[in-house]
Amino acid sequence: MKLYSLSVLYKGDSKVHLLKAAYDLSSFSFFQRTSFQEFMTFTSQLIVERSELGSRASVKEREYLCHVYVRNDGLAGVVIADNEYPPRVCFTLLEKVLDEFSSQVSRIDWPSGSPSTITYEALDGYLSKYQNPREADALTKVQAELDETKIILHNTMESLLERGEKLDDLVAKSEVLGLHSKHFYKTARKQNSCCKIM
Structure with a gap:
């Protein structure tokens, strides 16, 4: 079981903005990491763009599952994991991250924000902690x-x-x-x- 990407995005009226992202590319070769990171960013933005406000979904892309949660206020989260990772844990993680993000980052910054301008450092920690769903999620444990x-x-x-x-x-x-x-x-x-x- 593996998590590859955890992203926070904003779905505006005309465009989807990536606000913050964390990646675990350790399972890819050094020369493939940049391409896979760009692919995950592109996929995350595309899935949020095609998702309705207030929706949750899981999208299969080859051996990966992309779990998306788009809140009614336009704030969205995407987790890219392998097929074995429990979807329930992904959605628990997304809800937790989006709630925390919305309380720490002003809503005014969402439409114009980018990874370099948004200050929210918890994504790497969550991505690392949730690599083992048994340890991160009490019900799974x-x-x-x-x-x-x-x-x-x-x-x-x-x-x-x-x-x-x-x-x-x-x-x-x-x-x-x-x-x-x-x-x-x-x-x-x-x-x-x-x-x-x-």
């Missing part, structure tokens, strides 16, 4: 931990079965379970045995 717990649980049950022990034998040998619990287990086991798929 929790889901990953649940998936790992599930794998560990399956591995534990498989290792029990691999040793040749059967749950029925363990219940029969147990000194902790009372007679009623053992009887309940055996009855439940018999009732559920009719439902096995062959």
Whole structure:
């Protein structure tokens, strides 16, 4: 999973202005980096230009996904990521960046702004932090931990079965379970045995 670009743009009446951008071009060769950066800037501007105010969209371009969020006030954000990166995390990032940007940069500067005139330094930090969606996004982190717990649980049950022990034998040998619990287990086991798929 990889993020390549994070851009903040302004969609005016006649033109889209790039206000600020951050790029991670480390996966491209040195000689290709300038071309890829220009391509990402061009693509970001084109997507914002073709998007309606108040819309969110994901656009596929070869092995990349471009996620765009254009607010009703014309402020827009674009994330370019690979196909594996979770779109939900991209839109969370865009909303966070645009809210922060609008609170730090005066709206008067948006129509005439450019990367050299706008002072907003947080994009590089966000691009770096969100490279690992599990660490950056709490919900993704929790889901990953649940998936790992599930794998560990399956591995534990498989290792029990691999040793040749059967749950029925363990219940029969147990000194902790009372007679009623053992009887309940055996009855439940018999009732559920009719439902096995062959």
